Amino acid sequence: MRILYLTPYWPHRATSASEVRALHVARALRERGDVEIVVVGGEGAEDEWMAWPEKEFRVACSFPVATKASRGLYQKLAGTFDPRRHYPDSYGAEQKAMRQVQMIAQEFDVIWFCKLRTADNFPTWAWPRSVVDIDDLPSVYERSVLRTEAGVRKRISSARRLVSVMRREKLLSERFNVLVVCSEADKHYLQKWKIRTPLHVVPNGYSSPPDSPVRRLAEPPRIGFIGIFDYGPNLDGITWFAKECWSRIKHAIPGVRLRLLGRYSDGPAKPVGDDIDGLGWVADADAEIATWSAMIVPIRFGAGTRGKIAHGLSLKCPIVSTTLGAYGYQFTDGREAYLADSAQDFGNACVRAIRQPAEAAAIADRAWQLFLEKWTWEAVRPRIWDAVEDCLRLNSGARKETPPRNAISVVDDDQ
DSSP states (O other): OEEEEEESSOTTOOSSHHHHHHHHHHHHHHTTSEEEEEEESOTTOHHHHHHOSSOSSEEEEEEOOEEOOOOHHHHHHHHHHOTTOSOTTSEEOOHHHHHHHHHHHTTOSEEEEESHHHHHTSSOSOOTTEEEEEESOHHHHHHHHHHHOOSHHHHHHHHHHHHHHHHHHTTHHHHOSEEEESSHHHHHHHHTTTOOSOEEEOOOOBOOOSSOOOOOOOSSOEEEEESOTTSHHHHHHHHHIIIIIHHHHHHHSTTOEEEEESTTTTSTTSOOOTTEEEOOSOTTHHHHHTTOSEEEEOOOSOOSOOHHHHHHHHTTOOEEEOTTTTTTSOOOBTTTBEEOOSHHHHHHHHHHHHHOHHHHHHHHHHHHHHIIIIIBHHHHHHHHHHHHHHHHHHTTTTTTSOOOTTSSOOOOTTO
């Protein structure tokens, strides 16, 4: 079996949860067949890839994406109300890239898209023999933005985007053979649209450590956050936490430190404070997280499930999260994690995790047991294989055959 894997990420990088997911999905697919990768819009990492000493995967080709801005009032309105429009994210590959991908795709049994936006980067509606790992549902994301947006103009713009992506999501069955989402909650959400296409849940996971994790709590105590700081929900969440929650925690526990991990966490976006340490990208994040009394996930908007939570669970680190931050994990407050949405409750939960380490450890241990059962990559891998098998079953008569000329529809950029 040959699998074509289209992704926005170069396969040597794993500096964000999305990159980690993409890499492990590719590894799972490789256990079922030969995998070739097409990188779509992965700017900034090609030179790194070329210099990488051991290449785990074969990259067939890579393409940049460019802005495809709507021109004129009519086109902007059409972009809002036409669910079948091309380039809904206003970015896309050129026609030459589309033709090359179309030619390559004919030779493969399964075409797997990492993220819906990767498919949307091409002027194409229906993809034969295809699986799309949606990861973050656009309408869930836009709905969460609408709830937190301030100002009439911004709310109107957010509502317009929400209506647009909802209309598009209802037509996913026309475009792909199999859909993959991150959680049962997302699956139930899409089922409301009466999606006919098979729906598979592939949770975000993390590698299981070879031995049971040992925590070495620092003194003075630390709480920490991990995530890339050029991602809106992360930056919003840590800014809110630093502004609304941090002073409450410091007042209760003098000397406590906030530790920030992840790309650009040591840059200008880092919250200012003598007791806030921006460490940037750290090669051995596990050793740092082992010193934390709790990992915070103060996410207030976004979609999908947070890979940082699976990472924290893999190390038996207690989690303090907003309800949205823990979306998809089905935690109960005080059992597998501390859940809080107001600044006061969130700060109090952090204080409790520090002051009552035995309770926090017991909560983390219960979450660890769930992690071993559901969220290791070993546990997740069979779900990926099931999605591939569904795609093969639905296309059993079309395997190894060249699709008809109109199987993949292409239009000129100017239309």
